[in-house]
Amino acid sequence: MILEVNDIYTSYGLSQILFGISINVDQGECVALLGRNGVGKTTTLRSIMGLTAPKQGTVVYKGEDITGRPAFKVAKLGVGFVPEERRIFPDLSVRENLETGRKSAANGSAGNGEWTIERVNDIFPILAGLGDRKGGYLSGGEQQMLTVGRTLMGNPDLLLLDEPSEGLAPLVVRDLSEQISRLKAEGMTILLCEQNAKFATNLSDRAYIIEKGQVRFSGTIDELQDNAEIRDQYLGL
Numbered sequence: 365m366i367l368e369v370n371d372i373y374t375s376y377g378l379s380q381i382l383f384g385i386s387i388n389v390d391q392g393e394c395v396a397l398l399g400r401n402g403v404g405k406t407t408t409l410r411s412i413m414g415l416t417a418p419k420q421g422t423v424v425y426k427g428e429d430i431t432g433r434p435a436f437k438v439a440k441l442g443v444g445f446v447p448e449e450r451r452i453f454p455d456l457s458v459r460e461n462l463e464t465g466r467k468s469a470a471n472g473s474a475g476n477g478e479w480t481i482e483r484v485n486d487i488f489p490i491l492a493g494l495g496d497r498k499g500g501y502l503s504g505g506e507q508q509m510l511t512v513g514r515t516l517m518g519n520p521d522l523l524l525l526d527e528p529s530e531g532l533a534p535l536v537v538r539d540l541s542e543q544i545s546r547l548k549a550e551g552m553t554i555l556l557c558e559q560n561a562k563f564a565t566n567l568s569d570r571a572y573i574i575e576k577g578q579v580r581f582s583g584t585i586d587e588l589q590d591n592a593e594i595r596d597q598y599l600g601l
């Protein structure tokens with residue numbers, strides 16, 4: 365188990381958002397966190413990353429209790445977070461943006477060796493032709509690929525992706541889906557938050573459905589699709 369989130373309660377000031385969330389992710393898995401807007405998906409990622417410390421419960425990463433550690437320390441341990449807002453540097457080129465993400469591998473355990481710009485370009489071929497383009501001139505999809513690529517340059521062992529498909533055109537979402545599955549085929553472990561259940565379930569081995577800060581359902585994608593109520597509510601089939 366690379367990540368274990370045990371019964372966490374997280375609030376912003378007086379407003380309590382998570383009410384006992386437990387999730388786990390195995391090495392090499394892609395796990396989806398699904399749920400409507402505002403149910404606490406991002407707050408769960410922030411709790412893992414140490415951006416908002418849980419008030420109760422634990423976050424265990426590679427067997428080590430990291431609950432409430434500051435984000436820069438969690439990142440150093442090999443957790444890469446791609447937030448919802450695509451924060452690229454608009455005045456830097458694509459190549460320079462990627463360089464800003466470079467960090468040496470945590471514990472030397474980055475699977476296939478250290479990430480390079482060439483390796484990022486293999487996953488995201490579109491970026492290969494845009495090396496000199498300023499970040500600010502990229503399309504939404506290209507910016508999303510660049511933010512994921514930049515995080516990969518930090519050699520994460522666990523990638524937290526927050527709504528990567530949000531706001532992207534269907535054809536771009538399809539490209540992104542292929543790219544993330546390539547990443548998964550390379551052995552990357554991924555925790556993926558999405559409102560787009562179709563996109564997420566295509567990529568994932570298992571899913572958790574969050575409602576009002578609690579896990580309403582957890583299981584494999586097959587189990588999710590076999591559950592008529594959940595399927596109707598979340599997969600729109």
Ligand SMILES: Nc1ncnc2c1ncn2[C@@H]1O[C@H](COP(=O)(O)OP(=O)(O)O)[C@@H](O)[C@H]1O
Nearest residue numbers: 376379381399400401402403404405406407408
């Ligand atoms: N910084 C914040 N301060 C106060 N409330 C917040 C903050 N961020 C998010 N919230 C609230 O927490 C709830 C859960 O938000 P979030 O985790 O972003 O949900 P999701 O990612 O599932 O859409 C929402 O009601 C949201 O308004």
Ligand SMILES: [Mg+2]
Nearest residue numbers: 405406448527
């Ligand atoms: Mg969110």
